[in-house]
Amino acid sequence: MFKVLQNDTLAPNVHRMVIHAPRIAKARKPGQFVIVHPEADGERIPLTIGDADPQAGTITLFIQAVGASTLKIVTTPAGGSLRDIAGPLGKPTEIEKWGRVACVGGGLGTAVLYPLAKALAEAGNEVTTIIGGRAKPYIILADELAAFSTDVLVATEDGSLGQQGFVTNVLKDLIDNPDTRPNAVFAIGPVPMMRAVAELTRPYGIKTIVSLNPIMIDGTGMCGGCRVKVGDETKFACVDGPEFDGHLVDFGLLMDRLSMYRDTEAKIMAELPEELRDKIIKVKR
Amino acid sequence: MKKNLTPKERMAIERVKMPEQDPQRRIGNFEEVNQGLTEEQAIREAQRCLLCKSRPCIAGCPVRVRIPDFIAALAEGNLPEAARILLADNTLPAVCGRVCPQETQCEQVCVRGAKGAPVAVGYLERFVADWALAHPDKLPKEELPESTGKKVAIVGSGPAGLTMAGELARKGHGVTLFEALHDTGGVLRYGIPEFRLPKRIVDTEVARLQALGVEIECNVVVGKTVTLDELRQEFDAVFIGNGAGLPVMLNIEGENLKGVYSANEYLTRVNLMAAWRNDHPTPIIHGKRVAVIGGGNTAMDAVRTSKRLGADRSIIVYRRTEAEMPARLEEVHHAKEEGIEFILLAAPLEILGDENGWVKGLLCQRMQLGEPDASGRRRPVAIEGETFELEVDVVVNAIGTRANPLLTATAPDLRLNKWGNIETDENGATNLPGVFAGGDIVRGGATVILAMGDGKSAAVAIDSFLKQKN
Numbered sequence: 001m002f003k004v005l006q007n008d009t010l011a012p013n014v015h016r017m018v019i020h021a022p023r024i025a026k027a028r029k030p031g032q033f034v035i036v037h038p039e040a041d042g043e044r045i046p047l048t049i050g051d052a053d054p055q056a057g058t059i060t061l062f063i064q065a066v067g068a069s070t071l072k073i074v075t076t077p078a079g080g081s082l083r084d085i086a087g088p089l090g091k092p093t094e095i096e097k098w099g100r101v102a103c104v105g106g107g108l109g110t111a112v113l114y115p116l117a118k119a120l121a122e123a124g125n126e127v128t129t130i131i132g133g134r135a136k137p138y139i140i141l142a143d144e145l146a147a148f149s150t151d152v153l154v155a156t157e158d159g160s161l162g163q164q165g166f167v168t169n170v171l172k173d174l175i176d177n178p179d180t181r182p183n184a185v186f187a188i189g190p191v192p193m194m195r196a197v198a199e200l201t202r203p204y205g206i207k208t209i210v211s212l213n214p215i216m217i218d219g220t221g222m223c224g225g226c227r228v229k230v231g232d233e234t235k236f237a238c239v240d241g242p243e244f245d246g247h248l249v250d251f252g253l254l255m256d257r258l259s260m261y262r263d264t265e266a267k268i269m270a271e272l273p274e275e276l277r278d279k280i281i282k283v284k285r
Numbered sequence: 286m287k288k289n290l291t292p293k294e295r296m297a298i299e300r301v302k303m304p305e306q307d308p309q310r311r312i313g314n315f316e317e318v319n320q321g322l323t324e325e326q327a328i329r330e331a332q333r334c335l336l337c338k339s340r341p342c343i344a345g346c347p348v349r350v351r352i353p354d355f356i357a358a359l360a361e362g363n364l365p366e367a368a369r370i371l372l373a374d375n376t377l378p379a380v381c382g383r384v385c386p387q388e389t390q391c392e393q394v395c396v397r398g399a400k401g402a403p404v405a406v407g408y409l410e411r412f413v414a415d416w417a418l419a420h421p422d423k424l425p426k427e428e429l430p431e432s433t434g435k436k437v438a439i440v441g442s443g444p445a446g447l448t449m450a451g452e453l454a455r456k457g458h459g460v461t462l463f464e465a466l467h468d469t470g471g472v473l474r475y476g477i478p479e480f481r482l483p484k485r486i487v488d489t490e491v492a493r494l495q496a497l498g499v500e501i502e503c504n505v506v507v508g509k510t511v512t513l514d515e516l517r518q519e520f521d522a523v524f525i526g527n528g529a530g531l532p533v534m535l536n537i538e539g540e541n542l543k544g545v546y547s548a549n550e551y552l553t554r555v556n557l558m559a560a561w562r563n564d565h566p567t568p569i570i571h572g573k574r575v576a577v578i579g580g581g582n583t584a585m586d587a588v589r590t591s592k593r594l595g596a597d598r599s600i601i602v603y604r605r606t607e608a609e610m611p612a613r614l615e616e617v618h619h620a621k622e623e624g625i626e627f628i629l630l631a632a633p634l635e636i637l638g639d640e641n642g643w644v645k646g647l648l649c650q651r652m653q654l655g656e657p658d659a660s661g662r663r664r665p666v667a668i669e670g671e672t673f674e675l676e677v678d679v680v681v682n683a684i685g686t687r688a689n690p691l692l693t694a695t696a697p698d699l700r701l702n703k704w705g706n707i708e709t710d711e712n713g714a715t716n717l718p719g720v721f722a723g724g725d726i727v728r729g730g731a732t733v734i735l736a737m738g739d740g741k742s743a744a745v746a747i748d749s750f751l752k753q754k755n
């Protein structure tokens with residue numbers, strides 16, 4: 001059992017949870033994730049480790065309720081507990097000294113981006129952060145990111161905060177200006193967003209790293225369910241990733257495989273009580 | 286009943302038939318197919334044993350269970366004694382009685398098999414083991430020796446790790462078992478389905494270990510959560526029994542289509558994650574026509590599972606003939622009874638997809654048997670130009686597994702062979718002092734009983750290593 005110490009709501013249905021998991025807190029590096037199995041008869045849900053405090057023995061997760069299982073996790077109050085958490089899994093981010101980098105987060109991807117951006121800044125990179133969401137309430141962690149970013153630029157679809165439009169518009173402006181053009185881009189968010197960023201940077205030859213989120217089970221390379229295509233190779237995202245070169249990723253295949261259980265998910269959702277169903281965000285994929 | 290039967294009387298008894306769930310009924314549920322013998326049936330079957338002086342069956346058993354001795358006690362109706370003998374030699378008899386390939390082990394060499402049917406050693410083992418599970422009060426209470434103060438870490442809770450844990454705890458050592466998944470048992474839990482090995486048996490065996498003082502910590506992925514080096518610092522010895530959990534991919538076109546599974550994923554969803562239960566959130570694609578590629582136990586488990594998930598056609602596609610199939614005889618037999626189709630001498634060429642990325646077919650190559658290969662089995666070779674298409678909506682790849690590098694990649698000093706399996710001596714000792722290994726991580730995909738045998742012999746080696754350490 002893993003005790004939940006803190007559970008805050010950051011944005012509609014986006015929670016920050018602090019959980020007691022001393023072994024993971026000690027071993028974890030930026031870019032790695034855990035698998036949470038909230039209850040005996042639950043699913044195994046991969047979630048990025050947003051932050052960790054090895055002294056206190058805690059990890060921080062940022063979770064968006066998009067389905068029955070993530071809802072189950074975020075509705076566990078402080079003082080409650082989650083049955084199983086395994087990790088840290090996946091390869092840590094390769095933190096290099098790039099000079100100027102852009103970190104692009106879309107929706108909840110911003111939370112996943114946070115530990116990575118922080119580590120890049122700590123390694124001496126000049127980090128410009130671009131965060132996007134559909135409207136102002138969905139823009140998360142702007143202050144936290146500002147603590148180490150040279151600049152935090154915001155884009156919302158309805159223009160209620162920052163520039164109106166997509167993160168790619170903002171990124172394009174950065175690239176077009178030789179004084180701000182990044183040497184590397186880290187993009188984390190919905191698959192269409194990561195694809196759009198990769199397409200944008202490709203002609204410029206700017207190294208672009210994305211973090212993939214296929215469906216997973218064990219997270220240890222045992223089942224192959226998380227396979228993704230990178231260049232000519234099939235990779236298991238849980239052990240070979242989750243971060244890959246965005247210019248080589250087959251995003252179409254990833255999106256397609258993510259839709260494998262859409263019918264079952266819809267059925268489970270339909271069976272949820274109405275008041276719970278409303279709590280779930282309709283995610284753009 | 287007469288106690289001392291003459292050999293002639295023994296020879297006159299016919300081999301018992303295992304009571305089974307009717308095939309039509311059982312394809313609609315996940316309950317156990319074999320229902321187990323009644324006491325009367327078991328005693329009668331036990332009386333078929335000739336109590337041979339040469340005892341070839343014992344040599345046929347990888348852990349040398351004293352087969353005629355436990356059978357003799359059973360024949361006399363002395364179940365506590367039969368159980369005592371069996372449990373002394375085999376820590377997981379309720380498992381082995383169900384899943385061991387007896388036809389290539391004890392029963393293959395049974396003297397009675399020369400003329401007619403061998404003694405049903407597996408059925409009898411299962412009967413005595415189930416009796417013991419149901420009557421813990423009738424077994425002698427285990428006295429644990431005083432604690433030695435030594436601590437051993439075991440990685441993996443499959444049959445190798447479970448056996449090791451029991452053996453070491455009974456020698457008074459402190460044992461902590463680390464398991465990567467959220468539940469124990471290894472393949473016994475996530476691979477072998479409920480209809481062949483009910484999970485309550487694994488639960489009972491694990492509870493028995495806990496009663497011996499074994500600490501179990503799930504969700505610890507050694508190599509990630511803790512490293513082998515850290516375990517070596519914290520414990521006096523380490524045993525690695527992390528299995529062969531890496532699926533071998535087909536490497537053919539169409540493998541990433543929706544509806545294509547590795548057997549590990551398919552069976553894990555169903556067994557560990559209970560996708561077969563309607564009240565459970567784990568999704569799985571319920572194919573109407575399912576092709577399973579391979580001819581081993583894994584393939585049989587996957588194909589029979591697909592039938593139970595409602596497939597109209599469940600098909601085995603295997604590149605050699607039935608004679609070369611590595612699966613247990615009983616599984617092939619049960620599969621046929623359940624209406625599983627066998628397409629033999631056929632190898633997959635390509636998985637065909639529809640415009641939405643779902644599987645719609647399997648293109649196969651017809652094969653024939655050529656010269657024997659290194660394993661002595663005749664090598665399948667393609668018949669040029671002869672291909673055919675199967676209309677299917679789910680494809681399960683059950684061609685095999687290999688050593689998973691997750692742990693070994695983080696222990697660069699540990700010596701491996703060219704396939705990534707850990708190298709050990711005959712006692713399970715690796716090149717690192719105090720680090721032992723056994724089961725599938727050493728042998729590649731093998732059997733439950735060989736993994737247990739490794740656990741047992743390495744436990745002896747660890748015990749003497751710990752004594753020397755003083």
Ligand SMILES: Cc1cc2nc3c(=O)[nH]c(=O)nc-3n(C[C@H](O)[C@H](O)[C@H](O)COP(=O)(O)OP(=O)(O)OC[C@H]3O[C@@H](n4cnc5c(N)ncnc54)[C@H](O)[C@@H]3O)c2cc1C
Nearest residue numbers: 046047048062063064066067068069070213214215242265
């Ligand atoms: C390595 C990795 C790290 C991740 N980190 C985080 C994180 O830090 N915070 C977080 O909130 N989520 C994260 N995710 C995504 C998260 O695992 C999924 O949102 C979750 O599995 C959905 O489960 P569910 O049962 O609640 O929803 P479902 O009912 O299963 O699905 C609801 C909707 O989400 C979609 N979906 C299902 N699985 C995924 C998936 N794996 N990724 C994206 N969409 C999915 C479905 O298609 C459906 O539209 C991560 C995924 C991976 C692989």
Ligand SMILES: Cc1cc2nc3c(=O)[nH]c(=O)nc-3n(C[C@H](O)[C@H](O)[C@H](O)COP(=O)(O)OP(=O)(O)OC[C@H]3O[C@@H](n4cnc5c(N)ncnc54)[C@H](O)[C@@H]3O)c2cc1C
Nearest residue numbers: 441443444445465471472507528582724725731732733736
């Ligand atoms: C579907 C299927 C059916 C089978 N049927 C039969 C049969 O009928 N008869 C038979 O004799 N054999 C059968 N086998 C083979 C048999 O199950 C294996 O040979 C046996 O289970 C090997 O035991 P093991 O203890 O070495 O490993 P496993 O049973 O594989 O257990 C290894 C355990 O270690 C855990 N682990 C892995 N990596 C780590 C890590 N880094 N840290 C912590 N824990 C880790 C795994 O999660 C797992 O629980 C079958 C195999 C399969 C897959």
Ligand code: SF4
Nearest residue numbers: 334335337342395396
């Ligand atoms: S070989 Fe067969 S008949 Fe002889 S002792 Fe063993 S089980 Fe009995």
Ligand code: FES
Nearest residue numbers: 219221223224238
């Ligand atoms: S989640 Fe099973 S191999 Fe990656």
